[in-house]
Amino acid sequence: MTDKQLYKICKKYGRKCLEARRRFSGLLPEVLRRNLYEKKGFGSIYEFAARLAGMTRDQVDTVLCLDRRFADKPLLHEALLQGRIGASKLIRIASVATTENQQALFETAQKLSKQALDVFVKEMRAEKVDSGTMGSGVANGKSGNGLIDSIYDDCDGLFKGFSGDKSLPGQGNLTAKSGKTMTNHSDWCDASEGLAKPLNFDYEILAALSPEVKAKPKDLIDKNIDTNGLLMDFFVERERKIEDRKEAIAKELNNQNSKALTGAMNGQKLGDINCGVMAKRPLSRHILAKVRRLLGEEFGDKCAVEGCNAKSVNIHHVLGFAMTKSHDPIHLKPLCRAHHEIEHKDDTRYQRFKSGNGS
Numbered sequence: 001m002t003d004k005q006l007y008k009i010c011k012k013y014g015r016k017c018l019e020a021r022r023r024f025s026g027l028l029p030e031v032l033r034r035n036l037y038e039k040k041g042f043g044s045i046y047e048f049a050a051r052l053a054g055m056t057r058d059q060v061d062t063v064l065c066l067d068r069r070f071a072d073k074p075l076l077h078e079a080l081l082q083g084r085i086g087a088s089k090l091i092r093i094a095s096v097a098t099t100e101n102q103q104a105l106f107e108t109a110q111k112l113s114k115q116a117l118d119v120f121v122k123e124m125r126a127e128k129v130d131s132g133t134m135g136s137g138v139a140n141g142k143s144g145n146g147l148i149d150s151i152y153d154d155c156d157g158l159f160k161g162f163s164g165d166k167s168l169p170g171q172g173n174l175t176a177k178s179g180k181t182m183t184n185h186s187d188w189c190d191a192s193e194g195l196a197k198p199l200n201f202d203y204e205i206l207a208a209l210s211p212e213v214k215a216k217p218k219d220l221i222d223k224n225i226d227t228n229g230l231l232m233d234f235f236v237e238r239e240r241k242i243e244d245r246k247e248a249i250a251k252e253l254n255n256q257n258s259k260a261l262t263g264a265m266n267g268q269k270l271g272d273i274n275c276g277v278m279a280k281r282p283l284s285r286h287i288l289a290k291v292r293r294l295l296g297e298e299f300g301d302k303c304a305v306e307g308c309n310a311k312s313v314n315i316h317h318v319l320g321f322a323m324t325k326s327h328d329p330i331h332l333k334p335l336c337r338a339h340h341e342i343e344h345k346d347d348t349r350y351q352r353f354k355s356g357n358g359s
Contacts (some may be wrong), residue, residue, distance in 0.1 A: 025086075242294065313336060
């Protein structure tokens with residue numbers, strides 16, 4: 001047996017093991033209701049789950065808590081009991097699940113990985129807090145339900161202590177230069193602007209600038225020159241140059257595609273390669289180095305989604321490469337792994353194309 005064959009078998013049985021664990025977990029609420037564990041000689045539901053499926057106490061508590069939490073949400077409740085979605089995913093959406101959005105969350109949980117689901121739920125909670133549709137308890141990272149929160153604290157990184165290792169990017173408490181953790185609104189808001197503006201925002205900017213660069217605006221300020229206007233002109237010009245370069249590269253790529261197509265139609269040859277044959281082959285997914293450099297100049301090494309500080313690992317084709325066969329930089333953006341998953345999950349046009357139902 002080769003390594004490849006061995007790995008294939010391991011994955012096969014691993015998937016079956018995970019599916020069996022999900023199905024077993026879904027049976028626990030009914031086992032508890034019937035006191036089946038007592039009838040079969042087990043001291044508790046925890047001993048029952050541990051001996052039969054190797055489940056920990058926290059895992060059992062999570063399932064039983066979700067059973068109560070989803071009692072009024074039949075679709076999610078059924079997903080738990082039938083093992084269609086694992087508890088580790090369901091607990092991530094529990095705090096934002098309602099009877100109205102349960103269908104959408106059910107589909108989302110099926111499509112996204114746990115890491116992407118963490119980001120999706122975090123952004124969903126933030127949107128609701130911004131719109132004022134959720135209470136202050138949620139703004140502080142809690143669902144407002146004491147029972148579910150107590151379970152989440154032990155089981156789910158999304159609700160772990162804000163300064164803990166399992167906190168998501170952006171969840172940590174702001175910390176002043178003195179080392180004091182700022183927890184109250186007045187500790188970290190600039191009341192003069194009426195906005196929730198972190199005071200350490202200025203420190204981050206100053207720390208990133210070299211002494212030589214800091215001296216330039218200071219010199220202009222001393223001369224009563226409009227420093228803000230000059231800096232804004234610089235930023236606007238930078239963005240304009242990037243857009244111009246994007247358009248130039250897009251035009252170049254379009255011209256190359258047109259020439260290849262014309263050559264294929266005329267049966268001509270490009271070097272030693274027959275253009276007609278080349279045109280029938282799928283275009284390369286390789287993105288030109290100059291396109292990658294340009295995206296790096298625009299977005300750095302961070303995800304293009306506003307507010308996300310994760311490093312970008314994928315270049316996303318907004319219009320879908322499978323449909324357009326184009327690396328037009330105007331329609332490209334670097335994303336972290338989680339946001340790349342979310343983008344494809346929300347791209348209904350791409351999903352229809354992938355399933356063969358048209359564009």
